[in-house]
Amino acid sequence: MYYLGIDIGSLSCDSVLINDDETVLATSVVPTGARNKESIARATEETLRAASIEKKDVKAIVSTGYGRDRVEDRLSSVTEITCHARGIRAMLPDTRVLIDIGGQDSKSILLGEDGKVVDFAMNDKCAAGTGRFLEAMARALQVDIDEMGELDANAQGGLSISSICTVFAESEVVSLIADGTQVSEIVRGINNSIAFRTLSLVKRVAMKPDGFAIAMSGGVARNTGVVSAISAALGDINVSVPELPDTIGALGAALIAREKSA
Amino acid sequence: MMKEYFEELENGLQTAIDNNQGSIRMLYSLEIARLGKRLYSGEDKVAWCGIIAPFDLLSALDVTSCFVEFIGAMMAATNVAGDLIEETNHIGYSSDSCSYHRAVMGATMKELMPKPELLIGTTCPCSGGLAVIENLAAHFEKSFYLLQIPQDQAPKNVRYLADQMREMVSFVTKITGIPMDTEKVKFAMETSNKIREVLIEIFNLAKQVPSPVTGKDLSNFGIVMALFSGTESGLALAEAFRDELKQRSQNLTASGSNEKFRLLWIQNRIQFKNPIEKLLEDQYGAKIVIDELNDVTWGAVDPDDPYEGLASRAISIPFNGPAQNRVQHLQRLAEEYQVHGAINPCNWGCRQGTGSRGLIEASLKEIGVPVLNLEVDCIDHKKFTEGQFRTRVEAFMEMMDS
CATH class of the missing domain: 3.30.420.40 (ATPase, nucleotide binding domain)
Incomplete structure (x- = not known):
């Protein structure tokens, strides 16, 4: 199964897709712009397309960032503090x-x-x-x-x-x-x-x-x-x-999505 | 305008209470509405005061008294404080000074403050409040008496303040033309002592694990109850809180509780409508069980000779004296109430609050209590950014929950 983390910041909307092994399959960074929902959809689509995964195969989504409550099909939303901490733990333990x-x-x-x-x-x-x-x-x-x-x-x-x-x-x-x-x-x-x-x-x-x-x-x-x-x-x-520093929050969110849906 | 507001508030609350829809918090609001109505009635002899003035003694002298910050909080609760605060830019207030005081001065400029008969300033808890008293005295061309609060309970200090309180009585009776009735003073002191006993019971109930209080129940409670001290209505209100919490405590024992985290709130609450208590309770099972200002730090007052007792009470407030008084008091509260964390809103412009922030944080961490320092203007809702605020509070709760 797959797990998606989405970090909706004020400047960029970042997403990271991982699998059960916590391997990063794809990432995406798009400008947030004035319309959060469009940015969320675009970041999600780009990530899934890059990994050749369909959305129905994503078991859980966790959102973070200031726009975290705008992700409609999320399992939960978690603050960027917790997500960045979780993400950096995976990259630089x-x-x-x-x-x-x-x-x-x-x-x-x-x-x-x-x-x-x-x-x-x-x-x-x-x-x-x-x-x-x-x-x-x-x-x-x-x-x-x-x-x-x-x-x-x-x-x-x-x-x-x-x-x-x-x-x-x-x-x-x-x-x-x-x-x-x-x-x-x-x-x-x-x-x-x-x-x-x-x-x-x-x-x-x-x-x-x-x-x-x-x-x-x-x-x-x-x-x-x-x-x-x-x-x-x-x-x-x-x-x-770390590598891809702007996606650390989204990575943390994806890892939390996997933990929460275990 | 304000008189009508308080009358409507009183009528609405009384109707709800008469229809058995009232809560203890509604009884509390009803007393506030009644006080507001008296302040704005144009009939009562009004005294604007510093926070630790002896309100029971003033009440016994037939003076309706109130600390000025109460008006700032009321303006915030009704969402009008922002415009009043901006008014004070024209009279020399810095934009980063305390909004409690700026709101009061803005209300004065807009003629929303009732004209007092007299003013009683106190040198504690802050010089900003005293400056407001002095400004109001100048604006209304009324006399004010200053109570110089010593910083510790040395017998000579207590006597010094007690003598000032005797002098204050002469000052008040001379202005009002109403001589002191010793029986009235005795009754007020006896009633204050009874309220004190009930407050101790209330706070002991709040200490229970799980606590029978909700995060909102005792918000601003201790500081506002001082305004009702020495009065029968104040005693009835305190007893209603105690009885309700006793009842809840018995029910809790039977039904359990969803209390997961217990929190200490430092200094004052945010006075305008905001999502914090609901967010904490609904999302995290976190309850504010104790506020810094909800405590009884004084002994009973001798009804026949109250001045030393009243002086000792004023000196005992933890905001008086060095920051170490607050630090030790907060450590004690954190331990007695078995809290998991503390939230310090650090009201913008409060020099005392900001200055002590590091010491408070370090001392609470020392006993294993994490502290969330916020930067909030507790009065001006226009400066409140909910998203930023939520992130900090949620991250703090996630940290404790991990």
Whole structure:
């Protein structure tokens, strides 16, 4: 039998299909857009088509993410905190602190030795330092979001960008461009700003994170510049990134679907 | 407008109770409606007060008294607080200051606060509340008396506050023109002592495993019951709660319970309509069995010479003094009520709440009680994002359930 996990985030809708052996058969990442149900249907169809599986053969679906209650034929919905923890356990089992930066949420999750959630912290009040923040900065810089990692690698460092508010930060970036500041330096400043906010989240669950295996999931983990900046902010602690980091929540949901329907 | 609102509320609740459709929570709301009606009647001598003013003593002096935050909570419950809060931007309130106080000041600017005869400020639990009293005194051009609450129970401190309370009586009687009736004061103190005994019984019932309370039953209970202290109606209300919980306790023993998790709620509840209690109970079998403010931390008051007893009562509030008082109190409550977790809403703008958050979290974790810290404006529903809130609460419950 097959099990489907669907993670409906604010920016992307991700799905993962697994079998009874917990082997990943297919994944899909589609933009969420304004219509959740269409995105859910599209992600599901793409995943099933890639695995050549029909929907009737899917034994259980578990949904997660902010739109988790919009998946109609789900077995249950589970928060992204639990799902990311379950997903990273499957991919990087030694992880004790997981950083997940999604579209509008950033979170740190402390895991016990058994992989269960022991504590978590999330961004509050605003979405500065999340995927939306990065998207707005890329737009202001007129660069593709996927280029930002490469640009960061060429920076000398030293610039800081406001991490208090996305709108203020965007305005600051525009001013820096107008002043002739190198784009790569601005990108580094943006990444440092995200790292600064992330560090405080990590410290809320693990005051002294050294000694813990740290990993990062979520779409922002694809940005090598952000990962490096977080690693540096943590005191040069290695931050592991699993394969397909944006599908870790959906993977966790699929694994929970299998467990719950056993 | 507010007078009519409270009259309609009272009539509606009374009709439901007369038709045997009432619950203990409805009796509680009925008393609140009656207090609201008196505050807005234009006939009573009204005193706006700080949270730990001696309401029973003021009641015995024929003054209808209330702490100002009550009005903030009422405005939130009726979903009008948001607009009032925005009004206060014009008079110097920062947008991240306490919404309880901003709502009261907004209501004052919109002429929704009844004109008081006098005001009684208290230096505890926070300077924000005291500033509101001072603002109201200036706005209504009325005198206020400040009770300086010492931070510990040293005998000289108790005497110091007791002397202030004696002076406060002179201040009040001079303004109202009504002399103190010692028999009335004695009766009020005797009644307060009886209420105190009943409250202890109620809280002991709530401690039972499984608990006979629902998550909503004792919401805001302790702090609001202070407003009814010294009155027969307050005693009747407390007795109704006790009797109902006793009855439920007997039924629970026979029928069992679906109680899976027991929770401690720190500080105040969210005052506007929100899904939390229902979500916790329906989805996770989790029940708020104890609120931080639902406790009796004082002894009986001597009806013949009440001032030392009233002073000691005011000093005993765990929000008074260093954060360690709150920390130790919360640890004790967590243990006595055998809770599995605690939720701290950390009301936006509450410096005291935010400042103590880390200490509280660490101390509860030390005794094995996980804490969910939320960032909620407990008064302004316009700042409430349900999806974000649900994710945090659900993740916390999933964590405890795993």
